[in-house]
Each structure stands twice: as C-alpha cells, then as structure tokens.
Amino acid sequence: MAIKEIHKVAVIGSGSMGHQIAMLCSLGGFETHIQDLEQDALNQAKEQLEKHMNKWIQKEKITEIKKDEAFARLHMTTSLEDAVRNADLVIEAVVEKLDVKREVFSKLDGLVPEHTILATNSSTIVNSKLAEFTTRPDRVLNMHFFYPPLVMDCVEVVMSEQTSKETAQTALEFCDRIGRTGVLLEKEIYGFIANRLLFAISKEALYLYEEGYADFKDIDLITKKALKHPIGPFELMDLSGIDVGYYGNMQLYQETGDPKDKPAKSVEDKVKAGNLGRKTGKGWYDYT
Numbered sequence: 001m002a003i004k005e006i007h008k009v010a011v012i013g014s015g016s017m018g019h020q021i022a023m024l025c026s027l028g029g030f031e032t033h034i035q036d037l038e039q040d041a042l043n044q045a046k047e048q049l050e051k052h053m054n055k056w057i058q059k060e061k062i063t064e065i066k067k068d069e070a071f072a073r074l075h076m077t078t079s080l081e082d083a084v085r086n087a088d089l090v091i092e093a094v095v096e097k098l099d100v101k102r103e104v105f106s107k108l109d110g111l112v113p114e115h116t117i118l119a120t121n122s123s124t125i126v127n128s129k130l131a132e133f134t135t136r137p138d139r140v141l142n143m144h145f146f147y148p149p150l151v152m153d154c155v156e157v158v159m160s161e162q163t164s165k166e167t168a169q170t171a172l173e174f175c176d177r178i179g180r181t182g183v184l185l186e187k188e189i190y191g192f193i194a195n196r197l198l199f200a201i202s203k204e205a206l207y208l209y210e211e212g213y214a215d216f217k218d219i220d221l222i223t224k225k226a227l228k229h230p231i232g233p234f235e236l237m238d239l240s241g242i243d244v245g246y247y248g249n250m251q252l253y254q255e256t257g258d259p260k261d262k263p264a265k266s267v268e269d270k271v272k273a274g275n276l277g278r279k280t281g282k283g284w285y286d287y288t
C-alpha cells in the first residue's frame with residue numbers, strides 16, 4: 001500500500017509512548033484513533049497532551065489553530081473495534097509482553113481491512129514473532145519510536161524476512177509525513193541498532209569500572225569530553241532507570257543463556273538496594 005492510501009491511523013495503547021505517537025500522527029494530518037483498555041490512561045493522555053501542546057504554543061512551535069485541528073483529528077476510545085475500523089495503519093504500543101501483543105495482533109488481523117499495515121513499537125520483540133499470529137506477514141513490521149516520541153526524531157523501521165519492500169517504504173514515508181526520521185533495518189536483530197550501541201557502551205563502561213580502571217564519574221567525564229557524548233553512560237543509566245537496563249539484560253540472558261549477557265554485578269546490587277537512578281533519588285549519583 002502506498003503512502004497516499006493512508007488516511008486513518010490507529011494507535012493501540014495510550015501509555016508513555018502510545019499517546020505521543022498518536023499526537024504525532026494527528027499533527028501530521030492523519031485522522032488518528034487511540035485505544036487503551038483503561039479509560040484512566042486515555043484521560044491522562046488527553047491531559048498530558050494538552051499541557052505539551054500548550055508549551056509548544058508558548059515556544060511558537062505550533063499555532064493555536066494547528067493545535068485545535070490536531071485535537072479535532074485525535075479520537076480516544078476503549079473499544080478496539082471502533083479504533084481500528086477502516087484503519088490503514090495500526091501502530092501497537094501496549095505493554096511489553098509477548099502474549100499480550102500476540103493477542104492484540106491476532107484480534108487486529110480479524111478487524112482491519114486486508115490492505116492495512118500492522119506495526120509494533122516494541123523495543124525488544126521482533127515483528128516476525130507477532131506476524132505469525134496474522135494472515136498478513138508481508139504487511140507487518142516494527143516502527144520503533146524513541147522516548148519521548150514528541151521530542152526524539154528517530155524511528156527504526158525493521159523488516160522481517162516476510163515484510164514486503166512496499167510496506168517498509170510506506171512506513172518510511174509515513175515517518176517523514178509525521179516529521180520523524182525513519183531509518184530502515186533490513187533484517188531483524190534483538191535490540192535493533194540504537195539500543196544495541198547503547199548496550200555495548202554501557203557494558204564496556206561497567207566492565208572498566210568494575211575492574212577498577214577508573215571511577216564511574218571519570219568514565220562519564222571521558223565519554224563527554226573525548227567522545228562529545230552529551231551524557232555519560234552512568235548518568236544515562238540513572239536517567240532511564242537502572243532497573244530498565246537490568247530487566248532488559250535479564251531478558252536477553254534468558255533468551256541466549258550466554259553468561260556474558262548477564263547484568264553486571266554493580267547494576268544488580270543497585271537494583272536490589274532500590275537505588276534505581278533519578279526516579280528514586282539515588283543511583284550512580286545522589287540526587288537528594
């Protein structure tokens with residue numbers, strides 16, 4: 001299906017990612033329906049998006065008229081049937097649980113028209129694991145947005161062996177239409193590209209720290225000064241939540257069984273102590 005045939009978009013799941021992805025779609029001019037099981041999640045989404053768009057107006061990133069038009073195109077519902085009726089593209093952003101996503105994909109397959117593209121925003125689940133629960137594996141792919149989607153300008157568009165070139169091309173053009181840089185991954189790989197690079201850096205940083213080559217603060221300093229990264233690996237762990245990396249690592253270790261994929265000891269200690277980073281006031285650094 002070509003991009004010009006995409007008129008209606010549905011986003012499933014209205015959490016941290018889903019509500020902002022839906023806003024991007026409506027700002028991009030698409031009739032957008034967002035669905036969540038929880039009315040509360042939808043209410044919160046509406047409130048947060050109002051605040052966000054008002055800030056954009058203050059910063060002159062958007063006009064009041066554009067904001068009103070975008071909200072007029074954005075519809076919220078707890079009914080999956082209503083949300084996806086006649087949708088041309090569905091972006092799934094529900095909880096990161098394989099069985100839940102499989103159920104959603106299987107339901108979607110029976111509800112949407114034949115031409116509809118089904119995308120998942122999952123960070124760790126490759127689309128082929130969901131495509132097998134549909135009758136349209138050529139129209140299934142990952143569209144991996146970054147947090148927060150209203151700020152981060154990158155979407156990893158990931159093809160499985162069965163995703164058609166046309167589907168990938170349409171997804172890339174769709175990213176362009178919503179003001180995001182879509183980048184193609186021609187094969188599936190766990191963690192995709194950005195998170196794998198991030199993973200590699202933090203793994204090496206933890207090794208250097210744990211082996212006593214340098215203090216974590218100095219490793220952060222070198223990363224910023226010498227490599228011009230805006231933030232060091234330990235600061236980043238604190239920002240995104242030390243537990244998030246830990247559980248991601250645990251999942252990888254469970255999949256591969258390879259001891260080198262096990263979370264680092266120092267990370268495990270922090271998770272056990274409840275020092276998870278900025279959100280708990282203490283992680284690698286003290287924020288109290």
Ligand SMILES: NC(=O)c1ccc[n+]([C@@H]2O[C@H](COP(=O)([O-])OP(=O)(O)OC[C@H]3O[C@@H](n4cnc5c(N)ncnc54)[C@H](O)[C@@H]3O)[C@@H](O)[C@H]2O)c1
Pocket residue numbers: 012013014015016017018035036037038041092093094095096097100104121122123124144145146147
């Ligand atoms: N948070 C991140 O930094 C980030 C970044 C990139 C990708 N992702 C991916 O985005 C997806 C969502 O993550 P999130 O952080 O927004 O999660 P979240 O927990 O904030 O939101 C998930 C939402 O899905 C809803 N939900 C659960 N089951 C549902 C169902 N069957 N139908 C409809 N709604 C359902 C929940 O009520 C909740 O509102 C995950 O797959 C995650 O891997 C997250």
